[in-house]
Structures are given as structure tokens and as C-alpha cells.
Amino acid sequence: MSAAVALRADFTAAMMRALARSSSDANQVRRLLALAAIYEGGTRSEAAKLGGVGLQTVRDWVLRFNAGGPDGLIDAVPPGGVPLLDDAQRRALAQIIESGPIPASHGVVRWRLIDLAQWVWDTFAISVSKQTLSRELRAMGYRKLSARPRHHTQDDDAIPTFKKNFPAEVAAIRATLPRGTAIELWWQDEARVGQKNGITRRWARRGTRPSAPKDQRTASAYIYGAICPAEGKGAALVLPRCNTQGMALHLAEISAAVAPGAHAILLLDQAGWHGSGALTVPANITLLPLPSKCPELNPVENVWQFMRDNWLSNRIFKSYADILDHCCFAWNCLVDQPWLIMSIGMRSWAHG
Structure with missing residues (x-):
């Protein structure tokens, strides 16, 4: 079995417990208290029992604490998948949405998700599903809204x-x-x-046709x-x-x-x-x-x-x-x- 890794010397058990009292992150609190037990002279087995984990996990906590201090015991947010569209492509997509389709060219009078997905493929050679594109548009602040009526001969100014x-x-x-x-x-x-x-419109069950x-x-x-x-x-x-x-x-x-x-x-x-x-x-x-x-x-x-x-x-x-x-x-x-x-x-x- 490998030797136990020593805790950094610039913290004490009292400091660890004080940090635990002030933290609102339950996982960080549990880890701080487990390491506080070690600072007080407890064994790694006792710390593992207090934290409800195994010895290897306690070793990982020690390494994270030594490297990053108390913040190292906070779970990092997963980076997630790589987005299909970069910032420049999103700006181009927003511009085409704002300008609207040209009926003679695009064959529609309003953009549908399938039309925008086809535009993304034609422009950037990126295949994107309607569901994924919908999430992208919502993240960009777009929603499918009812248009406000406007007289067709209204002066723009x-x-x-x-x-x-x-x-x-x-x-x-x-x-x-x-x-x-x-x-x-x-x-x-x-x-x-x-x-x-x-x-x-009225509330009704999906699949029904209210009268x-x-x-x-x-x-x-x-x-x-x-x-x-x-x-x-x-x-x-x-x-x-x-x-x-x-x-x-x-x-x-x-x-x-x-x-x-x-x-x-x-x-x-x-x-x-x-x-x-x-x-x-x-x-x-x-x-x-x-x-x-x-x-x-x-x-x-x-x-x-x-x-x-x-x-x-x-x-x-x-x-x-x-x-x-x-x-x-x-x-x-x-x-x-x-x-x-x-x-x-x-x-x-x-x-x-």
C-alpha cells in the first residue's frame, strides 16, 4: 500500500471546521470535516468513515486540498459537450433569423427549424437536428412568438x-x-x-380537439x-x-x-x-x-x-x-x- 500523503501545514483542524461552518456546499463541508479529523490526529480510516467513502477517495481529497486549498474540495462543473456552432456561426444564424426568409429564394414566408437546419448545412456543412437547433436558438434568446399585426401600407418612419x-x-x-x-x-x-x-385558445388534453x-x-x-x-x-x-x-x-x-x-x-x-x-x-x-x-x-x-x-x-x-x-x-x-x-x-x- 502506498504511503499516506501528508496534509499541507498552513491549515489546522479549527480552521477546517470554521470553513465547514461557513460553507453552503454540502460536499465541501463533508470533505472539510473529514480532513479536520486527520488534522486532529485521527487515522485515514476514521476520516473515510466520517466522510462515508473509501480510503482512496480520502487520498484524492487530500491531493485536491493540497493543490487547491478549500476550493479544491468543491466539485467542478463538468465542461459539457463541444457546441456545434461557434460564436461567429451563431452571429450569422441570428442575422439570417432577424432578416427573415426571402420567399422566392427560400420557398417559405417564415423560418421553420427544418429550414434553419438546412441553412446551417448549406452554409457551414454542419448537420444539426431540429431538437439541437431549438436548444441553440433558445440559448441565444430566441422564442417562437406571435407576430404583432402591422398595416401593410404603414410608413416605416x-x-x-x-x-x-x-x-x-x-x-x-x-x-x-x-x-x-x-x-x-x-x-x-x-x-x-x-x-x-x-x-x-383553452387548456385541453394533448391529442384532443376542444370545441x-x-x-x-x-x-x-x-x-x-x-x-x-x-x-x-x-x-x-x-x-x-x-x-x-x-x-x-x-x-x-x-x-x-x-x-x-x-x-x-x-x-x-x-x-x-x-x-x-x-x-x-x-x-x-x-x-x-x-x-x-x-x-x-x-x-x-x-x-x-x-x-x-x-x-x-x-x-x-x-x-x-x-x-x-x-x-x-x-x-x-x-x-x-x-x-x-x-x-x-x-x-x-x-x-x-
Whole structure:
């Protein structure tokens, strides 16, 4: 049998036990206590019994401790396998994902894993499975997400230009008001709710096909909705159609919800009834039109989606009156949760 390896002399049993008390690594604690027994004059067999291992393992601990000190008794993280793609190849893959496929060249309008795996083979001669490529993409921060709808004729510069100029627009409106007037930012939109209702996703067992009722009748109503995310409040009316008269009624409703002495800047799209010359705008409201074909700038669009997903979809409405009742119920559920309006409606570009 080989001779026992001596422990390094710059540690003592008391120091080893103190290190064990301060360590949160259970394996390191066990090894420190076993070696502390040796420092106290115990045999290697006693140390092995204390550590629950064999003599050869104790010898390995001694060698690791002598070479690396207490840190040498911490299990190293396994290096794992060599990645298929290096950093340069990952950057190239990210670039092709961001630019998207060319339908005439790649034959698809969106990248699938099998398409990207083929691109990796064509470009780098590296064969990679869909599962491995999926792990690589997730490690790079990519997820398969639903695309946000965008109008096909939208000006690419409209949204960034509006956001850039928004503080100046607010300042110009503020300059027309008495000094010290509080400003409330409101957003407004309309949503149609009818018997031709939507069907949303639902939890179901894999392999099954859940069903939901679907009506073919056409009675409908419109929710005129507006929110002030900073204050967590909203104002709405449910009316039979969208027109100037309905918009005037809604503006009066918003005006009543604005805090006394405050002034509301109401951001809204450029629908005809929003900018009609016959529209009466209350004195405590200034209309600020959003760029055309840019619904992404209006958080009320997200409010409609939330209300449909949680309260209005997957239903059969018996009549127009039933539609009114459910629309009022859904809106009241929303305004009863001001934190929900804040969460959905706050925009950093508008609220800083």
C-alpha cells in the first residue's frame, strides 16, 4: 500500500471546521470535516468513515486540498459537450433569423427549424437536428412568438417619428393651458362585439380537439373605450354604431372622468368620426391624432384583446340586450382593477 500523503501545514483542524461552518456546499463541508479529523490526529480510516467513502477517495481529497486549498474540495462543473456552432456561426444564424426568409429564394414566408437546419448545412456543412437547433436558438434568446399585426401600407418612419416628437406635442398643448394645470394622458378606441363571436385558445388534453359554441347571427354593439394608464382609470359607453354623435357622447363621458382642474390629452386614431367638424370637444380635452395605420401605438387595442380573451369570447349572445349586458360587465370588471389598466396601458415612450 502506498504511503499516506501528508496534509499541507498552513491549515489546522479549527480552521477546517470554521470553513465547514461557513460553507453552503454540502460536499465541501463533508470533505472539510473529514480532513479536520486527520488534522486532529485521527487515522485515514476514521476520516473515510466520517466522510462515508473509501480510503482512496480520502487520498484524492487530500491531493485536491493540497493543490487547491478549500476550493479544491468543491466539485467542478463538468465542461459539457463541444457546441456545434461557434460564436461567429451563431452571429450569422441570428442575422439570417432577424432578416427573415426571402420567399422566392427560400420557398417559405417564415423560418421553420427544418429550414434553419438546412441553412446551417448549406452554409457551414454542419448537420444539426431540429431538437439541437431549438436548444441553440433558445440559448441565444430566441422564442417562437406571435407576430404583432402591422398595416401593410404603414410608413416605416411613422411610429419612431411620432414617439420622438411626442414630448414636443405635449409641451405645445401644455403651453396653451394655465400654468400648473395637471395633464392626463388618455387613449381612446372602439371595439365591435357581436353574435359572430371569437373563439380563443383553452387548456385541453394533448391529442384532443376542444370545441366552443359559434353563433352565425349578426347583432352587434360597439364599446367606446378610453383609459388613463397613469391613473388606472377608464371611461366607456356601449352604443349601437360608430358615428360623430356617439363620439360626442363618449367625449362627454371622458370629460367627466378627468380630475377636476386637470386637462386630458386624448390620443386616438384618425377615424372619420374622430375628426369631424361637427364633433363637440369638451374644454378639458385636447385631441391628439395618432399616425394613420399605426394601431400598435394605442394600448386600448391590447385592452380589447384582454377583454375578449377573458370575458367576451366563447359566448353565445341571445340578443342585442344580452350583448350590452356582457359588454358593460366586461368593462366594469376592467375598471374595478386599476392596476390592470396600468399594466396593460403604460408606455415608456409616453410616460417616461
